[in-house]
Amino acid sequence: MSTLNLGAIGNCSFSALIDPKGRMIWCCLPRFDGDPVFNALLAGDEDPDEGHFSIVLEDLAETEQHYEPNTAVLVTRLHGASGSLEIVDTAPRFFWRDRIFRPQTLVRRVRPIAGTPRISIRMRPTFAYGTVRPQKTRGSNHVRYVGPDLTLRLSTDAPIDYVLDETFFNLSSPVDIIVGPDETLDGSVANIARDFEERTASYWHNWVSSLALPFEWQEAVIRAAITLKLCTYEPTGAIIAAMTTSIPEAPDSGRNWDYRFCWVRDAFFVVRALNSLGTVQTMENYFRYLMDLVADTDGGHLQPVFGIGRERQLTETILDNFAGYRGMGPVRYGNQAFEHYQHDVYGNVILGAAQIFFDRRIQMKPTVTDFRLLETAGEQAYAVYNTPDAGMWELRSRSRVHTSSSLMCWAACDRLAHIASRLGEAARATQWRERADEIKACILAEAWSEKRKAFVESFGGDTLDASVLLMTEVGFIDPRDPRFVSTVDQLEKALATGPYMLRYEAADDFGKPEVSFNICAFWRLDALARIGRHDEAREIFEALLKTRNPLGMLSEDTHPVTGEMWGNYPQTYSMVGIINGARRLSKPWETVV
Numbered sequence: 001m002s003t004l005n006l007g008a009i010g011n012c013s014f015s016a017l018i019d020p021k022g023r024m025i026w027c028c029l030p031r032f033d034g035d036p037v038f039n040a041l042l043a044g045d046e047d048p049d050e051g052h053f054s055i056v057l058e059d060l061a062e063t064e065q066h067y068e069p070n071t072a073v074l075v076t077r078l079h080g081a082s083g084s085l086e087i088v089d090t091a092p093r094f095f096w097r098d099r100i101f102r103p104q105t106l107v108r109r110v111r112p113i114a115g116t117p118r119i120s121i122r123m124r125p126t127f128a129y130g131t132v133r134p135q136k137t138r139g140s141n142h143v144r145y146v147g148p149d150l151t152l153r154l155s156t157d158a159p160i161d162y163v164l165d166e167t168f169f170n171l172s173s174p175v176d177i178i179v180g181p182d183e184t185l186d187g188s189v190a191n192i193a194r195d196f197e198e199r200t201a202s203y204w205h206n207w208v209s210s211l212a213l214p215f216e217w218q219e220a221v222i223r224a225a226i227t228l229k230l231c232t233y234e235p236t237g238a239i240i241a242a243m244t245t246s247i248p249e250a251p252d253s254g255r256n257w258d259y260r261f262c263w264v265r266d267a268f269f270v271v272r273a274l275n276s277l278g279t280v281q282t283m284e285n286y287f288r289y290l291m292d293l294v295a296d297t298d299g300g301h302l303q304p305v306f307g308i309g310r311e312r313q314l315t316e317t318i319l320d321n322f323a324g325y326r327g328m329g330p331v332r333y334g335n336q337a338f339e340h341y342q343h344d345v346y347g348n349v350i351l352g353a354a355q356i357f358f359d360r361r362i363q364m365k366p367t368v369t370d371f372r373l374l375e376t377a378g379e380q381a382y383a384v385y386n387t388p389d390a391g392m393w394e395l396r397s398r399s400r401v402h403t404s405s406s407l408m409c410w411a412a413c414d415r416l417a418h419i420a421s422r423l424g425e426a427a428r429a430t431q432w433r434e435r436a437d438e439i440k441a442c443i444l445a446e447a448w449s450e451k452r453k454a455f456v457e458s459f460g461g462d463t464l465d466a467s468v469l470l471m472t473e474v475g476f477i478d479p480r481d482p483r484f485v486s487t488v489d490q491l492e493k494a495l496a497t498g499p500y501m502l503r504y505e506a507a508d509d510f511g512k513p514e515v516s517f518n519i520c521a522f523w524r525l526d527a528l529a530r531i532g533r534h535d536e537a538r539e540i541f542e543a544l545l546k547t548r549n550p551l552g553m554l555s556e557d558t559h560p561v562t563g564e565m566w567g568n569y570p571q572t573y574s575m576v577g578i579i580n581g582a583r584r585l586s587k588p589w590e591t592v593v
Helices: 160-165 189-209 218-230 264-276 281-297 344-357 368-384 403-422 426-446 466-473 482-495 518-530 534-545 572-585
Strands: 007-010 015-018 024-029 035-038 052-057 060-067 074-080 083-090 094-096 099-101 106-115 118-124 135-138 142-146 151-156 175-180
Touching (some): 007 083, 007 218, 052 074, 052 083, 052 106, 083 189, 106 189, 135 160, 142 160, 264 281, 264 344, 281 344, 281 368, 344 403, 368 403, 368 426, 403 466, 466 482, 466 518, 482 518, 518 534
Antiparallel strands (some): 015 024, 024 035, 024 052, 074 083, 083 106, 094 099, 142 151, 151 175
């Protein structure tokens, strides 16, 4: 049965997912939201005929998988009666000629580690979302897989006849494979593969060495940080929500969405988590992306999600040729959320940009002109803070004045007041502070339910929603405020099962949610720590870490009964929670060293 126990490799341009058997079963080219040339993850079969790139051990009996420490270099070991082998997978990324080198290239290095294992190399891409099988042509040391819009070239020092015919052969010495654009390699396959792997590992070692880590849970934080970095699209600065599309949020739920795009909301949380570890380059790149988005709107409506190249039209289409993960369709391309009005987007834009006005480590210096551009988003926030929208959970069939949306509109005005003060714009600072105070008074009056003894999900509503936990995270309310303490108590009673946390209690377009939304569980433990229930928060955090897969990663959701991962993978929101939780709960360095 397919699972989400998958390793992720990537280079901030594209990525690939590899299962415990060493099969590459998901890879989109030429970028995250491109054609999934390896798509067996959504084929619905345990052993699909196509859509994968596999190194098959003839008598496979056991597997193991790990990352080289502090890198995105993945190692898979396969064991059988004939012998054992090791596959090292790399997406090259390193500095070359004073700039970052991140080609659309996969490197697979295969070597025997015991006995004489018999293997078959099976390169079976498809094109045009699984509807076109490639034409194959051969050279002396390569095979070309020709599609309508893309051609892949596999170069190897293995016998080409064996690759073309998928013939089993004895792996008596190492084999190297490079898959990438239809270009001739400038050197031997073995030398290039070794060089790319070693230089990529060195890049990641250097990147990790610059992280400001908490004392505890460092391994978990490092893996989360690398995973977040892998979800950034460096050419534009965009940050995807996840690498996959259409992994169901729950079994047979129909809640299958395409997450290979940039949600302004999710991206803000990624930037902030990486900033907290001392890596600010992602913020600089994302700031440029954000400012272009704001400029594109010319002071008008800002949609919640964009393509990674700032595409505005993400028309949602169902792909009938894919059965779906475990046969649980539909499989979707695109996301209808681009049509939504989600008013929290304005706050997330300004929150995502605010630090750059204060952080002296940043090389680029924002100007008053940048501030004026952000003010156009603030004007929209002030105009809509008490009007209905689809909310952060992207409800498709109803709109309300959602508390979380109004909260982020407050955050937009609050941060603009701070930025204006920083820039010496006293009159603007006063105006934005007055607007923030007006929104805050409205939220405190309209979102509090005396009946539920909690802040509720919408103005005048009576149902609970975990998103109100963000009130303390964005500085809206003192965590010791009795109203917030009571809200946390009521949310735990209604939404928590052990360490897990539902998003909300009301039914939505698909009925009542049945799985824990991982980021909500992390919001809960953050709130508990802030209100003084530190030991409980640590217990929950430790329990949540145990729900990660063997490689240390999380998807969007966890089933509270089975503990199984569901939803798109790896989910940036969830990995952010690991970083934030560790930083909130770790013992300080000063007390232990």
